[in-house]
Amino acid sequence: MGHDHERDAGAERWKHDGVRVIKGDRLDPNTAQTPGMFRQAAITHARVGAQRIWAGTVAIEPDAKTGVHHHGALESVIYVISGRARMRWGERLEYVAEAGPGDFIFVPPYVPHQEINADPEQPLNCVLVRSDNEAVVVNIADVDPVEAPEEVYWVDPIHARPET
Template identity: 40%
Template sequence: MGRVTDETETRGTAAWHGRIEHVRGSQVRSDTAQTSGMRRFEAISGTTVGSERLWMGRTHVPPATSSGDHHHGEAETAIYVVSGHPVFVFAEGDREVRVETGPGDYVFVPPYVPHREENPSGDEEAVVVIARSTQEGIVVNLPSLWAPRPQDG
């Protein structure tokens, strides 16, 4: 049998004695990057809890509202639909593709993919939980889904 390595040898005792951070729902911050037509709330980030590789929060889109077109830079984005039936729109060639969702659904947005959120409901707010692979909430607002990346044009 191989030798069992005591993790404290390689990571130090700090790995065993770190803190678990607790952010109450009432403590989420709205002073994060925003896009028109939606409201983002930051819970877990480098700013709030000292995370090094993760951002997490939630987004609210009011009834009968569309967000502005945007992307999240280098961040991968995972979305969980809590309530409502948000539609995620992105460009594929010269057409818009619409991904219709409902509570319990998950959506993955790759880095740099321009998109927008729409809430077609006339009376129900759409709420989603978001996790990103960066410690801060990167938001790049765009004039359209077909806007070139800065290095492309």
């Protein structure tokens, strides 16, 4: 009799602690927000018990961009659903690459970078995955970029406007 009880307890544990499906219309907007962007969390420690990963979506307004920053030891992956992403990186943002629908972007730890919606008319929609649950953003104000920045900044405590 004890054996059946153990099996039932195991089934209950797996039912509630096993695979989770987070429906697209059930994402959580109660995450760090930035003007020009709309982030929604899907996979977090609080939502599903994730220990070493964060995943969600981000919608970025036309022509919007972040200030220069890095994410400390975190690794980030961005998957472009629609729109055109431009990434600038390096000590002076001297490197640039663009990505479109179906493309993946990998941002290694400590790389100074700037995320840009390269389309002046269409939103940029992406899936974002980070290698930890903690949001680490280190703003870099003393960058002398090789190209003058665009006019629209994502400005908030996470992505501050560079000093002028």
